[in-house]
Amino acid sequence: xxxxxxxxxxxxxxxxxxxxxxxxxxxxxxxxxxxxxxxxxxxxxxxxxxxxxxxxxxxxxxxxxxxxxxxxxxxxxxxxxxxxxxxxxxxxxxxxxxxxxxxxxxxxxxxxxxxxxxxxxxxxxxxxxxxxxxxxxxxxxxxxxxxxxxxxxxxxxxxxxxxxxxxxxxxxxxxxxxxxxxxxxxxxxxxxxxxxxxxxxxxxxxxxxxxxxxxxxxxxxxxxxxxxxxxxxxxxxxxxxxxxxxxxxxxxxxxxxxxxxxxxxxxxxxxxxxxxxxxxxxxxxxxxxxxxxxxxxxxxxxxxxxxxxxxxxxxxxxxxxxxxxxxxxxxxxxxxxxxxxxxxxxxxxxxxxxxxxxxxxxxxxxxxxxxxxxxxxxxxxxxxxxxxxxxxxxxxxxxxxxxxxxxxxxxxxxxxxxxxxxxxxxxxxxxxxxxxxxxxxxxxxxxx
Amino acid sequence: xxxxxxxxxxxxxxxxxxxxxxxxxxxxxxxxxxxxxxxxxxxxxxxxxxxxxxxxxxxxxxxxxxxxxxxxxxxxxxxxxxxxxxxxxxxxxxxxxxxxxxxxxxxxxxxxxxxxxxxxxxxxxxxxxxxxxxxxxxxxxxxxxxxxxx
Ligand code: HEM
Ligand code: HEM
Ligand SMILES: [Fe+2]
Numbered sequence: 001x002x003x004x005x006x007x008x009x010x011x012x013x014x015x016x017x018x019x020x021x022x023x024x025x026x027x028x029x030x031x032x033x034x035x036x037x038x039x040x041x042x043x044x045x046x047x048x049x050x051x052x053x054x055x056x057x058x059x060x061x062x063x064x065x066x067x068x069x070x071x072x073x074x075x076x077x078x079x080x081x082x083x084x085x086x087x088x089x090x091x092x093x094x095x096x097x098x099x100x101x102x103x104x105x106x107x108x109x110x111x112x113x114x115x116x117x118x119x120x121x122x123x124x125x126x127x128x129x130x131x132x133x134x135x136x137x138x139x140x141x142x143x144x145x146x147x148x149x150x151x152x153x154x155x156x157x158x159x160x161x162x163x164x165x166x167x168x169x170x171x172x173x174x175x176x177x178x179x180x181x182x183x184x185x186x187x188x189x190x191x192x193x194x195x196x197x198x199x200x201x202x203x204x205x206x207x208x209x210x211x212x213x214x215x216x217x218x219x220x221x222x223x224x225x226x227x228x229x230x231x232x233x234x235x236x237x238x239x240x241x242x243x244x245x246x247x248x249x250x251x252x253x254x255x256x257x258x259x260x261x262x263x264x265x266x267x268x269x270x271x272x273x274x275x276x277x278x279x280x281x282x283x284x285x286x287x288x289x290x291x292x293x294x295x296x297x298x299x300x301x302x303x304x305x306x307x308x309x310x311x312x313x314x315x316x317x318x319x320x321x322x323x324x325x326x327x328x329x330x331x332x333x334x335x336x337x338x339x340x341x342x343x344x345x346x347x348x349x350x351x352x353x354x355x356x357x358x359x360x361x362x363x364x365x366x367x368x369x370x371x372x373x374x375x376x377x378x379x380x381x382x383x384x385x386x387x388x389x390x391x392x393x394x395x396x397x398x399x400x401x402x403x404x405x406x407x408x409x410x411x412x413x414x415x416x417x418x419x420x421x422x423x424x425x426x427x428x429x430x431x432x433x434x435x436x437x438x439x440x441x442x443x444x445x446x447x448x
Numbered sequence: 449x450x451x452x453x454x455x456x457x458x459x460x461x462x463x464x465x466x467x468x469x470x471x472x473x474x475x476x477x478x479x480x481x482x483x484x485x486x487x488x489x490x491x492x493x494x495x496x497x498x499x500x501x502x503x504x505x506x507x508x509x510x511x512x513x514x515x516x517x518x519x520x521x522x523x524x525x526x527x528x529x530x531x532x533x534x535x536x537x538x539x540x541x542x543x544x545x546x547x548x549x550x551x552x553x554x555x556x557x558x559x560x561x562x563x564x565x566x567x568x569x570x571x572x573x574x575x576x577x578x579x580x581x582x583x584x585x586x587x588x589x590x591x592x593x594x595x596x597x598x
Contacts, residue, residue, distance in 0.1 A: 047563075048509045049509075174486070175516070222456065237477075242589045243517045248477075320518030320520075320522065
């Protein structure tokens with residue numbers, strides 16, 4: 001670690017892991033209610049509150065992770081200290097307190113808005129203030145330092161996140177218009193500007209881990225994010241099929257949504273090519289595994305599972321079934337959870353001033369967490385196919401169908417238990433100092 | 449390899465140009481759809497009670513269990529056409545009473561059945577919420593879902 005101000009990233013990484021753990025606890029509770037619907041008293045904690053905490057915690061920890069990743073890599077990319085480490089710390093505490101207050105509010109019935117955007121108005125305003133503190137700090141740091149393509153793309157993505165979040169404040173009375181613009185937050189985030197953030201962080205990691213030449217990485221980056229936005233912007237059409245919008249979206253959504261796997265495929269090609277060409281043997285093997293795993297799982301979750309239901313004549317039958325939840329889990333995990341976990345794995349030993357201990361524990365956690373999410377995804381895919389057939393195909397009632405597919409929900413809960421175990425191992429690997437293997441007693445300087 | 453023949457400056461310019469190009473097309477199409485969505489309001493007006501009913505829907509996070517036009521959570525049935533399922537087209541007063549009775553009977557407490565909370569809605573909130581559900585049932589969703597409840 002070359003710059004003192006990179007230390008603020010540690011706070012963000014720990015906060016993110018804490019909220020990730022909260023997300024998983026509520027995921028388990030939600031999965032339990034699918035199997036034993038009366039096991040948690042509904043007046044105490046209804047499914048709706050469990051789900052909003054689960055999904056909001058997901059978004060908050062991923063964003064907190066992105067903030068931390070940015071604070072970690074920005075000094076190295078721009079070759080100067082952060083503009084204001086104090087502001088970065090203040091921003092963290094404001095964000096964390098807002099998150100805690102929001103969860104407390106949810107548990108006592110204070111929410112308002114739409115899916116993923118249930119935060120009461122003052123929390124939403126708080127999020128905007130946090131975003132402004134962050135963007136100001138990062139933009140000032142970037143302006144006075146070295147200009148790199150990675151910084152440029154990362155900041156573009158982060159500004160985009162903040163700008164599209166503003167549509168959370170637009171709540172028209174016309175449901176059709178409301179839904180159209182809800183997707184300006186949700187879709188233009190995950191299939192738009194978040195991809196810029198992911199690509200930039202991945203590129204940074206690959207440069208550090210493989211020693212590949214920056215010049216080559218930068219050209220790839222522009223091609224990848226170009227592909228992402230050329231397909232992703234009009235790909236929003238795959239959400240405008242059945243919400244009261246005109247029929248032409250079925251063409252646009254199918255064509256551009258159908259092309260959306262391309263950038264994810266390029267990311268796989270990119271990361272494996274860089275590793276082949278790079279040739280540096282970095283001692284933090286776990287970080288490289290997470291980075292490569294991220295590109296592959298993002299392709300599977302977003303590319304393959306997304307393609308499965310993006311064409312309008314398929315989506316007509318699968319829309320709003322568990323297949324959507326299957327895709328949501330694998331895509332969010334593969335693309336955005338894993339890129340964060342990769343960066344934490346790379347950066348935490350440097351921030352804590354230790355050699356990358358507990359490599360094998362971390363590698364185990366990679367396989368268990370990832371397998372757990374795959375099991376959940378396959379179970380929900382099975383449930384979704386049954387639901388599509390029985391409900392959309394044969395016209396059976398929703399609740400009658402649910403009672404026929406509980407076996408799939410048991411398997412999903414099993415996958416959830418694996419995910420929990422994987423996370424516990426990951427936390428151990430990262431936070432508890434292990435014994436250094438005799439072969440890798442290397443100085444820290446050779447590792448960064 | 450395509451990527452190798454391209455210069456970095458060219459890749460960058462294609463990125464900026466293409467993004468602006470596709471975003472303009474997107475905004476133009478959304479503007480057209482926005483206009484058409486406003487036209488719906490002529491035949492299916494958004495009264496104060498419909499607008500307030502939507503706020504009731506939002507403040508109780510109904511979408512965190514139900515889907516509306518297939519969006520939301522998947523813990524409870526689709527709601528877009530529920531007004532028709534209760535016979536609102538032929539007997540609006542009967543449908544309204546039946547829906548109110550349904551809300552007030554929750555939670556059922558029946559084992560092995562997903563539970564819906566008791567929201568203790570006021571009579572005004574109940575009426576407005578039902579007006580909102582009546583409004584959603586009249587929107588043209590390109591024949592989705594495949595088997596609408598009627
Ligand atoms: C990492 C990127 C992605 C993430 C995190 C993601 C996540 C999600 C989530 C959470 C939903 C459910 C939204 C809701 O209704 O609440 C969803 C829906 C959907 N996604 Fe993705 N997605 C990604 C990429 C893609 C890609 C690349 C495609 C197309 C190839 C795609 C196609 C779809 C479609 C068609 C739906 C609507 C499903 C339905 O009709 O119910 N997604 N996505
Ligand atoms: C212990 C592990 C987990 C369990 C048991 C679990 C369970 C659940 C449940 C029950 C829901 C509600 C589904 C519904 O609306 O009916 C849900 C939604 C969701 N979860 Fe998880 N989850 C887990 C981990 C994760 C992870 C690791 C991620 C992402 C990194 C994730 C992302 C999501 C998303 C995006 C949704 C909304 C999906 C949609 O609306 O389609 N979950 N989860
Ligand atoms: Fe999408």
